Amino acid sequence: MMLDDDRSPGRGATVEAELKGLVRGRVHASGDDGYEQARTVWNGSVDHHPAAVVHCADAEDVRAALATARRCGVPVSVRGGGCDWAGRAIREGGVVLDLSAMRGVRIDPGTSVAEIDGGVLAGELLDAAAAHGLATAAGAVRSVGMTGMALAGGYGGLIGRFGLTLDNLLSADLVLADGSRVVAGPDDETDLWWALRGGGGNFGVVTSARFRLHPLGLVIGGIVMYPAEQAPQVLRGYQEIIAAAPDELTVMAGFLTGPGGLPIVFVAPTWSGDLDTGQVAVDPLTKLGTPVMSALQPMPYPELLHMFDAGSAPGNGNALNTRWLPALTEDAITALTEAALTRTSPRSLLMVHHFHGAATRVSSDATAFAVRRPHLLTEIIAVWAPGEEADQHRSWIADVSASLAPGALPGGYPNILDPANIERTRLGFGGNLERLLAVKRRYDPDHVFSAVAALH
Structure with missing residues (x-):
């Protein structure tokens, strides 16, 4: 089915009026009750004003809204979980295809496959899978859109054992820029299937997707916090542990605000194997220094993802940058420690994600996601109170990124890079x-979808 739509009420109407008479889902335009909430995303510093937000009820709504926007010459964007910090999901003056009402999750325990609609959040999928003793690789928080995460990569606590989130994507249903609906998978639209896994939301709107599930009982997880002055010895010990870690042990580290408002260095393991073996494996993480808090215990995997709920709460101002580090060298440890001590807001934090194991055993050209060597994804996250001036916090991010650059791998993770950083x-x-780029030219030659500007 292509873009010409016999349901159109006429080309003379505004795009907002056309959409309101065309789709099953609700449409919010400027001045409507609910418009302000509809244009709001997780990052409180994003203040974009779209022409209309279409809360799509299904794939046909997506197709019809896309056709209308293109016919009216209005740009489009796609909102899944709404956690895109850069605000790309809410196009200024555009039509937002909002998938937040498309939240169905269907688990087939016999085949260990989950089918989800395009607006499903990670926590919703994990909760449904856990009811059957199953799980899939996800990120570090529950509130991120599962599909958007999978299209970019998806670093998380199960990466060593089950790979990136995108490594567990089995197939996807899309509405393309020309309005056609396709299924991309290992046997269908294979170039598109390759590009989706790491190329981001640049080729169409994913209206549903299927994920591989894995048997998983309790994991051992939690957090161990140390005073910031112990950071060098803690991070040296962390590097030694992760260098020899088995697939079942993935460990996040970083800096955040601890008890008393002081910066602390933390380690946060996820052990996904035998629990007795796991207790032995995580114990050294509690002895890297003198902890101010240590809370590691068996728990359901979905519960573990509540750990950073407070830090991911919506409404604050946010800005991010990232560096891929091959390891935590002395220079990197010094740079991260200095960054923690000079942060411009007590809400700001640094996160170091551990990439190893199963994720490294995928060829670099098997998916669009190319960096398959062991490494550490470092997130530099500035967070400030609503209404606060942002310049000093953005400067802090730039300084930290520059200090890590000499030892970093080329490039960076697109979900965390500034969209303007094309190089x-x-x-x-x-x-x-x-x-x-060739797949982009084939499936979206007019650049209707622009989640990653580097592909234009």
């Missing part, structure tokens, strides 16, 4: 860039 984004795709 680093392109470098992140490595040898996959030319193929990715």
